[in-house]
Amino acid sequence: MEAPGKRMTRQKKLILDILRSTKTHPTADWIYAEARKVLPDISLGTVYRNLGVLKEAGEIMELNYGSTYSRFDGNPENHYHFVCLECGRVTDVDMPVHRELEKEAEESGCGKVSYHRLEFYGVCPECRRQKGE
Amino acid sequence: MEAPGKRMTRQKKLILDILRSTKTHPTADWIYAEARKVLPDISLGTVYRNLGVLKEAGEIMELNYGSTYSRFDGNPENHYHFVCLECGRVTDVDMPVHRELEKEAEESGCGKVSYHRLEFYGVCPECRRQKGE
């Protein structure tokens, strides 16, 4: 019943550190590559297992916006994201969370809302510059 | 460069009809099962191919919220969704789209926003009833 993940292993600590120390929202593969620089024998399965455990524990978030793969976010606080349609990069949006949207949704009769997610899609500043816009 | 999908085949028409005639947000498999009732020899590959073509053409939307598989929405207008954490069902939320959120995001410097997506997570009325809440 109790979620697993009782032990703080070297691997788990490392994965959490990697996620906490980047503002990008990396894929499991990228985390795996980073982790191998420190623990060359770490396995991809372990990376996935720990990402799952950390997610259950509410330490991190899993994002899957449009792509066929997941990205992970070391910041478990609800916040909004911007997805670049050109390069696929996911960045944080620096604006407050609008909890009142949840109230509005509940009033429409959809059900009891516990949280919401909001993503903006467009072209990031880097890609706009490259395209000479 | 030009996206394919020039021909309106029986298969493509059927898939579009199925999607337009349901308020659920079905998976590719469900659409496949429905389609086979009319065209028993249709293949799953064709279903996926046409879902891709229709998506490119802006006729339908692909949703992937949390799960390992995609759901499809026959309504291409932007609108909000409610995802039930118990049963996984995805329903439409009957509230207006807040375009002003996009302006707010752009002002935070994240980039040029072309559209946004908003999902609410919680427990749907059916599941709450079943749990006796």
Added chain:
DNA sequence: CTACTTGCAAATTATTTGCGCGGGG
């Protein structure tokens, strides 16, 4: 006619899992 589309089946891709060993508490 003639590409575009299909059905079929094999291939890919991301992720999950079984198993026997190793190390955290």
Added chain:
DNA sequence: CCCCGCGCAAATAATTTGCAAGTAG
């Protein structure tokens, strides 16, 4: 010491793709 978590490799699950035959326009 005990059992959870690891590395490894094989297994899934969803989706994609190559190819020869069918068909919409």
